[in-house]
Amino acid sequence: MSSDAPRFYNDSKAIYLLPADSEEGRRLNAQYLAIQHSVGGKVVFPPVPLADGDAVLDCATGTGAWTLDLAVLIPPTVSIASVDVSPHLFPKVPPPNVKFEQHSVLSLPAEWSGRFTLVHQSLLAFALRTEEWQKDLQELYRVTKPGGWVQLCEVSWPDMVPNDELPFSRYLRGIHYKLAEMRGLDVYCGRNLEQRTKDAGFQNVEATMSRIPMGKQAGDGPQNSTYSGFSYFTGAMREHALAHGLTPSPEVYDAATAGLLEEWNSTPNTHISFFWVWGQRPL
Structure with a gap:
């Protein structure tokens, strides 16, 4: 059931479609668990041995889930800087070798040039305009140590199943695409990520795609991303759709989301896809 209670947004004038409140924190953590399950729990993809x-x-760290996972796998003498444009979801008590800071990925500190052996960034499809991706990758290249690695993860909306062949999926995806167009977002950013990484100057670029199951047929457990996917449609996207007149009424929208869930529950292989890309800055 959708709620009309207002959500907290870090900046109501920003292009970012998602809120920055505790409910969004729960959604992000559930989504992270589902994504990690889809890649066998792998935290680091490139061959980068982190040493003293x-x-x-960690850029766009959100709740810091990836940072906290990595922190238990590396020596405590390896430092982690975790940044996000919003500080509202940062962990209250981070590990001693982790520092959470408020920064934009488009303007990282000048003194960070060539500093990091590994740079991780995930899920900015709802945050960066199409023309900002080049600047983003340039910034990541700048702060990566020569010989170091960047690791990226982004959603691929066009590869979602069901796609446009079912009525409620088609209707709600159409609203999402309209919102993306209004904000200047790139719905193909997952597919475009590999080429953008190469264009930024990274070498030895590799990519893989993982599929996160949704609906009843995905079964119970962290692998099922129904909650994290569906709550976007019933939460943030619902607010934006109503605010911009992209749906006739709350009743019409809520009926569509109920129909969407039924489509997910009855369609084999229902999933949303994510692309992982990693590359190395030349020595």
């Missing part, structure tokens, strides 16, 4: 004195950067 190395530094890691």
